[in-house]
Amino acid sequence: MPKLPLLLLCLLAPACLAQKPHPCKSPPLLTGALVVSTQNEKLWVYANYMYDAIGRRIRLKEFGVSDNKTFSLEVLLLFREAAMYTIDTEKRKCTKQPLKADFQPMEIPKDAHLVGQAVLGSSSAPGQGLLVNTWQGELPNNTGSYIGTVTEFGCIPVSSAYHTSSGWMVTSFFNNVIGILDPDQLNPPDFCQQAEEPAADGGEPADFFSLFAKRHRGGPAARLPQPPGANFKK
Template sequence: MKLLILSCLLAGCLAQKPRPCSSPPLLTGALAMSTQKENMWVYAKYLYDEMGQRIRLMERGTYENKTFSYDLLLLYREATVYEIHRHNRTCNKMPLKGVFQPMAIPKDASLLGQVILGSSSGPGEGLLVNTWTGDLPEKAGKFMSTVTEFGCIPVSTLFHTDRFGWMVLSYFDNVIGILDPQDLIPPPYCQHCGDEGR
């Protein structure tokens, strides 16, 4: 009898409808991004700190058949972005326009579906994910985001705006936490860099 009750409770828990969620407040990983209209492709390592509203992007890519690389530290609370040049120990300090957007599925998003990526044939062969759709902030466009059912770890996001068309982000090698918090603080040689565009 106890086994039957436990089985029913477990089945009830597994049958719950997915709900909007927030990703862990500290994440490290990598992403690839491509755009439809801008002919751009980017690969980046990222560090994400929701509590401090800080993001570090170490990226390289191509734009209109030209290669580029950037090391950017975005400090939303200070409305500042640092472009860091480690090879010659210099920085450019610029104003950061925009509001910090947490890695989360908004409460008003609509569930598109729940699927298993990979296979459900054997243990460890698949990943249970939820895909959500909705409007970007201030109705700037639409989005479709896929996150893991357990942990709300980002898998992919598609945005659509009139200006850029479709933008596709694929996340991988995600790890909860940040190995070296110093990576989210401007290096000492950035203390004397000039402000650009202020």
């Protein structure tokens, strides 16, 4: 009896078709957009982002609605320098303040539990769907739980949902591109060299989204959760 080709054997063997997904790390350089909405804070945000895990830098350009009021905000977070710049490019103004949050890379932690694998779109024909893995786990210090979805190939963030005592927070990612098209955007502009430091108000930036929570609701920054992997590590 002639031997079956190796490829045919793989097609006939279930083990070759189904490989168990594993926790993963997103690419260290990402550019894209995201939408955030919360249950109780009446907050909706659209943001363009640049993410540099190598240099530990993040830039966000946001537009949103908080308590029925619109706002826009552009910030540059430099974790190695423990500094955050709020940038007004049109007026060429800049403020600088301490950033006391730890940088956490986007990743699915090793202790996450696989919820399942699914196809976004359709699996009827090639190119009609996207294979994704959904994971769930607990936030640090028993502060809540999360569900995060990333692509099977590349570990690109797709969505996340967090549940804490404050309610649910949902983030959706799209238009993600691996790499940084303009690395200069991750450095402070020249007009930020003499950036003014605002008067202390008792609050401090805690994570991505508390930045605008403090600015647009008044009072101390709320410690809102971050995108997939950014706040999962214990």
